[in-house]
Amino acid sequence: MKQIVIGLFVVIQLSAFNALAQSRQGKVESIKVAYLSEKLNLDPKTAERFWPVYNQYDDEMHNAINDLKRGNDSRSADQILDREQRTIDIKRKYSAQFLKVISNEQLGRLFQSEKEFNQILLRRMNKMENRQKNMREGSEEERFRNRPMRNQSRLSEGKDRNATIREGRSDEGLPRKNN
Numbered sequence: 001m002k003q004i005v006i007g008l009f010v011v012i013q014l015s016a017f018n019a020l021a022q023s024r025q026g027k028v029e030s031i032k033v034a035y036l037s038e039k040l041n042l043d044p045k046t047a048e049r050f051w052p053v054y055n056q057y058d059d060e061m062h063n064a065i066n067d068l069k070r071g072n073d074s075r076s077a078d079q080i081l082d083r084e085q086r087t088i089d090i091k092r093k094y095s096a097q098f099l100k101v102i103s104n105e106q107l108g109r110l111f112q113s114e115k116e117f118n119q120i121l122l123r124r125m126n127k128m129e130n131r132q133k134n135m136r137e138g139s140e141e142e143r144f145r146n147r148p149m150r151n152q153s154r155l156s157e158g159k160d161r162n163a164t165i166r167e168g169r170s171d172e173g174l175p176r177k178n179n
Helices: 002-040 044-069 079-101 106-136 138-145 153-165
Strands: none
Touching: 002 044, 002 079, 044 079, 079 106
């Protein structure tokens, strides 16, 4: 009986984790769509024709990249190069389809913007991982002890400004007029 309860608990936890991961993936995808739309300056009519082609391209690229990630340790250099060539072939194949919908300049921006988006995403993920790691490793006191005070420079600037005003000088150091 205990095994059934534990098994059920594990299944529920895995399904909750999967739902959370899909929710995050959906958010990332919507941010990516907005980012690429902005970078490519897509009007509604062009976007309507562009996104179905892009979604097919993106699906094929994900499959190829996932194949690259699987079993890297046991493959030969030629097998790895063949998989990388597959991603290049997919880009070439879809380039022709993209050019039916967007300009050559927009196509160049598409590939560049995809790289930029992935770099931004990777940096943010690394920051989140580092924060989580720091939270797990250090106590609350240690985390906040070494943190620079955000308002410290503003406070000291405010004190300096107030001191100059009390001394009868304006911010520019000119004498203050008394009425």
